[in-house]
Each structure stands twice: as structure tokens, then as C-alpha cells.
Amino acid sequence: MRTEAPATPLELVARSIRPSSTTVHAWLLLLPAMTLLALFTHWPALATFIDSFFSTPRPKRGATFVGLENYRQIVDDPIFWQALTNNLLFAIGTIPVSIGLALLMAVWVNDRIAGRTLVRMAYFTPTVLPMIAVANIWLFFYTPQYGLLAQLLSAFGGASYNWLGSKDTALLCVTIVAVWKEAGFFMIFYLAALQQIAPSLGEAAVLEGASRWYFFRRVQFPLLMPTTLFVLINAVINAFRTVDHIIVMTRGGPDNATSLLLFRIYELGFAFWDTSAAAALTMVLLTGLGAIALAQYIFLERRIHYR
Amino acid sequence: MRAAAYMIVTSGRQDLAHGEEPLAEVELRSVSKRWGEDRAVGPAVDHVSFSVREATLAALLGPSGCGKSTTLRLVAGLETVTSGSILIGGRDVTSVPPARRKVSMVFQSYALFPHLSVAENIVFGLKVRGLPSPERAQRLHRAADLLGLAKLLDRKPSQLSGGQQQRVALGRAIVAEAPVCLMDEPLSNLDAQLRVEMRREIRALQQRLGMTMLYVTHDQLEAMTMADQVLLMRQGSIEQDGPPCELYDRPASVFTARFIGTPPMNVVPATALGPLWQGLARAAPPGHGRDALSIGVRAELARLDSCGVEAKVLAIEYLGADTLIDTRIGEVPFVVRMPGRPRLVSGQNVAIAWDVSATHWFDAHTGRRIA
Numbered sequence A: 001m002r003t004e005a006p007a008t009p010l011e012l013v014a015r016s017i018r019p020s021s022t023t024v025h026a027w028l029l030l031l032p033a034m035t036l037l038a039l040f041t042h043w044p045a046l047a048t049f050i051d052s053f054f055s056t057p058r059p060k061r062g063a064t065f066v067g068l069e070n071y072r073q074i075v076d077d078p079i080f081w082q083a084l085t086n087n088l089l090f091a092i093g094t095i096p097v098s099i100g101l102a103l104l105m106a107v108w109v110n111d112r113i114a115g116r117t118l119v120r121m122a123y124f125t126p127t128v129l130p131m132i133a134v135a136n137i138w139l140f141f142y143t144p145q146y147g148l149l150a151q152l153l154s155a156f157g158g159a160s161y162n163w164l165g166s167k168d169t170a171l172l173c174v175t176i177v178a179v180w181k182e183a184g185f186f187m188i189f190y191l192a193a194l195q196q197i198a199p200s201l202g203e204a205a206v207l208e209g210a211s212r213w214y215f216f217r218r219v220q221f222p223l224l225m226p227t228t229l230f231v232l233i234n235a236v237i238n239a240f241r242t243v244d245h246i247i248v249m250t251r252g253g254p255d256n257a258t259s260l261l262l263f264r265i266y267e268l269g270f271a272f273w274d275t276s277a278a279a280a281l282t283m284v285l286l287t288g289l290g291a292i293a294l295a296q297y298i299f300l301e302r303r304i305h306y307r
Numbered sequence B: 001m002r003a004a005a006y007m008i009v010t011s012g013r014q015d016l017a018h019g020e021e022p023l024a025e026v027e028l029r030s031v032s033k034r035w036g037e038d039r040a041v042g043p044a045v046d047h048v049s050f051s052v053r054e055a056t057l058a059a060l061l062g063p064s065g066c067g068k069s070t071t072l073r074l075v076a077g078l079e080t081v082t083s084g085s086i087l088i089g090g091r092d093v094t095s096v097p098p099a100r101r102k103v104s105m106v107f108q109s110y111a112l113f114p115h116l117s118v119a120e121n122i123v124f125g126l127k128v129r130g131l132p133s134p135e136r137a138q139r140l141h142r143a144a145d146l147l148g149l150a151k152l153l154d155r156k157p158s159q160l161s162g163g164q165q166q167r168v169a170l171g172r173a174i175v176a177e178a179p180v181c182l183m184d185e186p187l188s189n190l191d192a193q194l195r196v197e198m199r200r201e202i203r204a205l206q207q208r209l210g211m212t213m214l215y216v217t218h219d220q221l222e223a224m225t226m227a228d229q230v231l232l233m234r235q236g237s238i239e240q241d242g243p244p245c246e247l248y249d250r251p252a253s254v255f256t257a258r259f260i261g262t263p264p265m266n267v268v269p270a271t272a273l274g275p276l277w278q279g280l281a282r283a284a285p286p287g288h289g290r291d292a293l294s295i296g297v298r299a300e301l302a303r304l305d306s307c308g309v310e311a312k313v314l315a316i317e318y319l320g321a322d323t324l325i326d327t328r329i330g331e332v333p334f335v336v337r338m339p340g341r342p343r344l345v346s347g348q349n350v351a352i353a354w355d356v357s358a359t360h361w362f363d364a365h366t367g368r369r370i371a
């Protein structure tokens, strides 16, 4: 055996870089997922970010660097502000109501053991259905004259009303559809979490004389906090990326009354073909959502005293 | 520690004296519980009747699935009876909701609230009942001292060992100062040494506080060492109800005989006894043929004796103070317990005998005791 000369720093670096067969395998295994992720997520995100600083390319002249011009246009655009206001109202309307409903339904279903699977299925249907189909069903509910709502109202002697065609009610109508869709979805998470809570906790509480409400408030609700955080973040993100049923039901109308941020992006990008403006608005939306998610984690994580 | 224990005794008793029902006797009258409608499946609890005197500890003992937990939950009110009635302190509570039965319960899984601290867990029920905060603190500290939990009050249950969690569950039952305490296999999650320790602690606590305790276990040793009264269950019915020594000394059936005691009692058909039968025959209960009798003998009351029945040694288990000799009389297994360390080897032929007075007589068909 020959004594080895001490390795120079350069050799050490080279040695660590030289791929052993295991690392090669690891990279090869990661490659398909990485490629897809880079191609369809990372690259588009980066491209959007870059595009938002350039003008929209036209046949006569290509894209030129315009700095923050696209962002300035957003700020000056009254429809952006309306879409933002609409979206905030939509979020305030959907998030608490859908989470509250989900929690209520989950607790209710969890208390009744018989037929649990069937009920669970029923609640899950809205989630399984494609949003386009859902929107069509609700479109029928809201249609004036012969829609379900109109028929119900006329049975009680009420007048027909164009729910989706009126600036006063259109946003409320699409909010209700979103609540209907989200509540069932969130309920599944709550139900799963509730079933993780040992039944003996409920029995111990009953023996101690705790009412149903007391048990919910002092035991079930705190134990559901991790689920609530998860659901809340999802609800916020969903509220700001709603677009499909808006397209089917109102196309943002009447008079932009139901235009939400993502719909506005869609409109800018694919109706007006102003891709730079769309890119800039996308960046605004992404930044906003990222900030909200981060804030929720930091704020709520501290209050979840579980485990 | 002693002083604290004394305080809790006096205060516990005083509170009992203040209540309308000073007696905390538990009585079941022909209680049955059937799960579901299927007639083919027998009831989980089948016409069970027993009564537990005030301030005593009764162990509900039996093999897995015999209905112990169901019986306990019926007493707690967590399940409803199919028929029969339950009385606590002379009051019919059959249709009284659990919270108003004045019972506390320690669950097998402890049922501690994972998000609450030890202190909050212990006073949970007191808070529900709206007890004033100074009184709550007082009871909490008494219980914590008694159970050695004083240093752990701020911890969450997940930060405790099994034994500590068990004591928190006990603490929650104690502070309720309910006259009746129900326990469902509270020690089954603990290691052997801790079990022995907790067994003593629970028994001592029960006696100090004068609680009436119904204690479910499938461990006959636990039942024998702790209980004033053992309720041996089998397939939903009470097989035998009596003090531990009675179950050991006068088992009412082959089932009891073999369930109580380690090793289980030897039970041999009378026809297998060969020459030994001559000596026993004169003591045999009249009116039963030899082939209708089974004979039971405790391992420690049998001895090796040249004028006994022939047996073959299968194995020898040396336990220190004594030795178990595992033999076969023909095809029937028979264990002899002998002091010290006898010089025997497996495969050797021996002869076994016992006194007439050590003989238990059972009906070979029904398994019931005769005389």
C-alpha cells in the first residue's frame, strides 16, 4: 500500500464535484418531475415577471423595456380597482361563510354515525363536479321567468327578477355559488380531522357534564385549529383565483359588477390581448397571495397550541 | 403526603355527607344489553345482577369480549340498557343522563384532552360545573399532591409518561369527588413494574377516599390483589360473584377454577385417575356416576406420592421459591407445584396424589360445582 499524499484543496473540491453513480441516479430520477416543474411552473412564472416590465409586442414593433409603466397603468385603471373591491367583497362573503358552514356540517355529520359515508358523498358532490357544470346548474337556478328561483318566487306571488343581470345582486349570486362549492370541500377536511379525535374525549366530557356547545368550544374547535389554518389558506387562495363560474355565468358583467382579479387578468390577456398588462396584474396578484399566506402562517402558527 | 391524604379523606367524606344520597351502593338488576337487532348474536350483557357495597372495590373480571366494558359503560350511562335497571345509592338511574349519575370514570385510553395542560385537564369538569376558582385551585392542589403531579401541572399530556398520564386521569376522577368511580382497564398500557405500583396506589386511594369503585380488568391477579369483591364474567353473564378468596377456594364452575389462579386449577375426568380413585370415591358426591364427574385440584395441593396416579413429566419450570412440574396423566395435562428444586427430568414417570380435602367436584357435562 502506498502512502497517499495529502489532497490539495482543489483536489478535494474536484472529488466532491465528481459525480458518484448514486448521485447520478438521484438526479436522473428527479429529472422528469424537475423538467415538468421547470417547464410549466418556474419558467412561466419567471417569464411573466420579466414580461411585466416590457410592452406588449405588436406586429409592427416588438416588446420594448418600459420599466414600471405596466404597473402604473394598473394603478390608473378604474376597472382594476373595481375588480379588487369586488374580489375583496367576494372573499369576505365566501371565506367565513364557507368555513363556518363546513365546520357546522362536519360536526353535525360526525355526531350521527349511521349513513355517514352516504352523507359524506352527498357533501362531496359539488367538489367532484367540474365548475363549468356547476355554473350551468346555477345559471338555471338564477334565470329569470323560468329559472328555479323565479318559479319558486312566482309560486309565492313574487315578481320575476334578473338576479345575474342586475348590478346589485350579481356579485352576491356568484358568491353563493362559491360558498356552495367550497363548503362541501372544506367539510371533508373537517370531518377527517374530527374522526381523528378519540370518541372517549367526548364521553369524558359528557360524564363531566359538559354541554355539546361547551365540548365544541373547549375541545373540538381547538383540536381542529391545524385544519382550520389549512382550510383558511386554501379558502383565501381560492377566493382570489376564482374565474371559471364567472366566465360561464356573467363574464364579469353587468358593467364589471362581478369582475374578479383573475377574470380581469383573463380579460386583459385573452380578450384585449394586452399580455404585458396581464403579466403585471398577475405579479400583483401573486405577491398579494404570497403575502397573505405567509402572514397567516406566522400569525396562526403561534396560536395553534397543539402537541 | 400523609397530611394531604388525610385532608382529602375528611373533605371527601364531608361532601358525601352533604349530598342527598350518602350511600353510594351500585346495584344492577337483571340488566341486558343487545347490540343491534340480530337475534343470532347473543346479548353482550345478559341478565346481569350484582350489587357493590359502599366504599368497596369490585373488580369486573373476564376474558376479552365477555362484556366487561359494556357493563361499565351501562353503569356510566354512556350506553342505554336493553332491559333491566341500574341503581346508584338506591336511586334508579336507568334513564338518568351520565352527567347526573354522580360517577367519575377513568378510561382505558385515559381520554386526556391533548391541547389542555395537566391542571386544566384535572379541573375540566369543575369548570364545567362552574365551581368558584379558589375551590377549584384547592381541589387541584390536593389531588396533585396526593398523586405526585405537583411539578407537572403545566405540561401537556403528550409530555408525560404513561404512568403520569394515568395519574392525571385518576386526578380528574378524584377532584370530581363523585361517590362512585368507574375504571376500564386503567393499567393495561403500563409496564409490569408500574402496574404493581399503580395497583397499590389506586387501592390505597379508593380506601382513603371511601369511593365505591367498579374496576374492569382481564388480569385475574389484578382483580385478586385489589378487590373486595370479584365479579367474574363469561359471555355476558356473571359466572361467579364473591370475595377473591371464595373464588379461589370454592370456584363455582370449571371456568372459574381455571380462570382464577396461576397456574390454573387442574381439572381431570374422574375416569382418568386409576388407583387414586379408590381413596377419593368415598368422598364423591352421591348420585353421580364416576364418568359424570370431573375433579379439580390446585397445583400446590398436589404432591408426588408413590401410591398416586401415574403421570409422565413433560417439562419443569423452575421459579425460584418453587417449581412447576408439567405432566400428563394419560392425555390430560396436570401441573404440580413443589417447593424448592426437585430432582426430576422430563420424560420421567412419576405418581401424583392429593388429599380428599383438596378435591373439588364438578359435573363433567355442565362444568358446575357439585356440593
Ligand SMILES: Nc1ncnc2c1ncn2[C@@H]1O[C@H](COP(=O)(O)OP(=O)(O)OP(=O)(O)O)[C@@H](O)[C@H]1O
Pocket: B035, B044, B062, B063, B064, B065, B066, B067, B068, B069, B070, B071, B218
Ligand atoms: N359499539 C358496539 N357495537 C356493537 N357491538 C359491540 C360494541 N361494543 C362492544 N360490542 C360487542 O359486545 C361484546 C362485549 O364487548 P366488551 O367491549 O364489553 O368486551 P370486554 O369484556 O370489555 O372485552 P375486552 O377485555 O377485550 O375489552 C363483544 O362481543 C363486542 O364485539
Ligand SMILES: [Mg+2]
Pocket: B068, B069, B070
Ligand atoms: Mg373492554
